[in-house]
Amino acid sequence: MTKNFKMVAKTLYGLEELLAQELRQLGASNIEIGTRNVSFEGDTGFMYKVNLCCRTAIKVLKPITAFNIFTEEDLYKKIYAIPWEHYMEADGSLAVDSTVYSEKFTHSQYISLKTKDAIVDRFRDKEGERPDVDLDHPTLRINVHIDRNICTVSLDSSGASLHKRGYKVENTLAPINEVLAAGIIMLTGWSGQCDFMDPMCGSGTIATEAAMIACNIPPNLNRDEFGFETWPDFDVDLYEVIENAALKKIKDFHFKIYASDKDAFALRKAKANIKSANLSEFIEVKEQDFFESKKETERSMFIVFNPPYDERLSLDDIEAFYGSIGNTLKRGYPGTQAWMITSNMEALKRVGLRPSRRIKLYNGKLESKLVRYDMYEGSKKAKKN
Structure with missing residues (x-):
């Protein structure tokens, strides 16, 4: 032993x-x-x-x-x-x-x-x-x-950073780190208990990590190598026992994950990454402008997304953009728990909703906030009563 x-x-x-x-x-x-x-x-x-x-x-x-x-x-x-x-x-x-x-x-x-x-x-x-x-x-x-x-x-023992999961074959301009994406989903408390949506999905990282969490798929199953594999004492038989035990714990997922974006170029990359991770059956990818969308099901839903911060991806009017996020959530997404991460605190004020939680994180070197908005069916007052 x-x-x-x-x-x-x-x-x-x-x-x-x-x-x-x-x-x-x-x-x-x-x-x-x-x-x-x-x-x-x-x-x-x-x-x-x-x-x-x-x-x-x-x-x-x-x-x-x-x-x-x-x-x-x-x-x-x-x-x-x-x-x-x-x-x-x-x-x-x-x-x-x-x-x-x-x-x-x-x-x-x-x-x-x-x-x-x-x-x-x-x-x-x-x-x-x-x-x-x-x-x-x-x-x-x-x-x-x-x-x-x-x-x-x-x-x-890891070699290359463990955020390099091995499934990503295409990148967009400002992709979110896979470890951060998984961490955000885990902080929200979502683990596959209802539908899930990323309305600004970019290269599909959040949706992919969500599917792996829901199905209990080991996050680094697709990696080509770990650092320990070249060590003199690497025990390949022991590793295979560990891997097989983890594979036996994979479970089915009975809800839907939606990944959408208005950028067709980004969506092609998202589809390629999701296919590379063998998760196409769990994630529905579609071209859609979030600001022209609404919830299409009566079921409860988590929304988790990483909107532009006006840093690596610039926008003409970042404050109006964030105002539209708030309006869209209020108008089109009753019965959802919405989470977003941003480093742009001024723009965040324009969402016009009061967050029920704020968690400090870093996206790269940018100090950011992960915020939660509870979108109730009907009025908040009626919900409390």
Whole structure:
């Protein structure tokens, strides 16, 4: 039986509680919530499971050592002393990512370079050959985290960021990150209990993540590779057991997901991505201007969307656009719970509806709000009575 060890899963700001909840449900122990990360314990099979099944994790790191450093020479010597030959072959390749929160060490790229030099020098001194650097598909991806004088060195079990699910074959101009899309849906409380709609769907990310949540499909099932697959101790049989167990938990979904947009070019991309994810039977895609639409069913519905912020996608009159969002929801969508994320706080005021919830998130580097509007059948007063 393999021993449990500590791991750290990185996430986006505001999704830490969701990630801890996911880890708990998967069976993690000793869960501790940090800022943009959650630490936990599990064995090798659990590490595989988290990478495959966690919707809100961006990276899953396996710390191998931590030490104090006070100079660049300290860093070099202590990285050099790590037995890297246990983790990769001399003819392999490596990539180093660094994050730095320190007054003494301020340049993350320099820390990455110094780390790489120490590893390469150790291999050259001990084995007469050295690994290459490969930033895209390395044999081993290493993470160096410096907090003041404490340096933690971890192996990156994920490889490329876990938001790269593997289903996206087409992108629009301002696509939403897949981890953020999944996190937003989970924050709304929707898990497949009614119809779902994204009326400004772009490349279809929100609708695709919603379908995977409703059917309990592992979010990273379509990925080509994880970082741990090139590790010397990768157990392919164990991974297949984990994957098969996750596949057995996929369930059917008895409502409908609607993805619409007025941009025919974006819709072609959405259809391609949804088809790539094998989810076409669950998602109805149609060309439609939200402002000329109305709810076409008596059933209750969640609306979740990411309208333009006037940042990457610009609009002639952003405030009038947001005013139309409010008018359309009031006029055409009774009996719905509507959620939207935006970084444009001035435009948000023009929606003309009072949000019942506001949650702070970041979309990339933009501080944003996820807001909820409850659109009642009839008047709000009648609903309360």
